[in-house]
Amino acid sequence: MNYVYILKCSDGTLYTGYTKDLEKRLKVHNAGRGARYTRARLPVELVYYEEYETKCEAMRREYAIKQLTRKEKIQLICKNFSQVDNKIHIIQ
Incomplete structure (x- = not known):
């Protein structure tokens, strides 16, 4: 699976990235x-984060x-989860 993600940084800014391994990438960022x-x-x-089948789709997004x-x-990030595609996940 391919992921597009948004991180909230300690200064309150937002960072958007792409990865094939979300958990590993988060650890790499925090390290x-x-x-x-x-x-x-x-x-x-x-x-x-959002999930995509192909790298091309994820990078486009x-x-x-x-x-x-x-x-x-x-x-x-705050969009009502029930109104969006099941590929989209909001972490609280």
Whole structure:
């Protein structure tokens, strides 16, 4: 499975990424070996993810999410779960 995820950084900013192993990637970020952006904003917390069958689909969605404003990303995270596709998961 391929995942697009949003992390909440310790300074309150949001980071969007792609991975094939969500649990491992979160550990890598929190160990300070993830993206340069998150290294200076530890710890990070997983707040949202979506699952995709192919890497291409996931990377396309990652790009689309990165184009959203902060307000739009927060709306995406908070969207009513019953109204969205079952590929989308909100972590609370």
